[in-house]
Amino acid sequence: GSPVITEERRLRDKKHLNDITAARLPPLHHSPAKLLSIEESIAIQIQQKEAYEEVQAKFAAQKLAERLNIKMVRFEPEGEALMQYREVRDED
DSSP, X not given: OOHHHHHXXXXXXXXXXXXXXXXXXXXXXXXXXXXXXXHHXXXXXXXXXXXXXXXXXXXXXXXXXXXXXXXXXXXXXXXHHHHTTXXXXXXO
């Protein structure tokens, strides 16, 4: 097992693999993993947990609104709807 023979065998096996399959490893799109300090890791986990809980709360509110058949409409107490019911009197 000299290093030259091992390298030669690896190249031969790789060439053989290339001959029998078109499968290739996907390119690396992201940078390799890096080490984080405990503080950075905890901060990231807390941030991800808060984002997850916010999404879950929005989803739960949406599902509840659908179940209760609640329709959100604009409420304008001083708007046109209120004005339609008022009597108009002429002071003359």
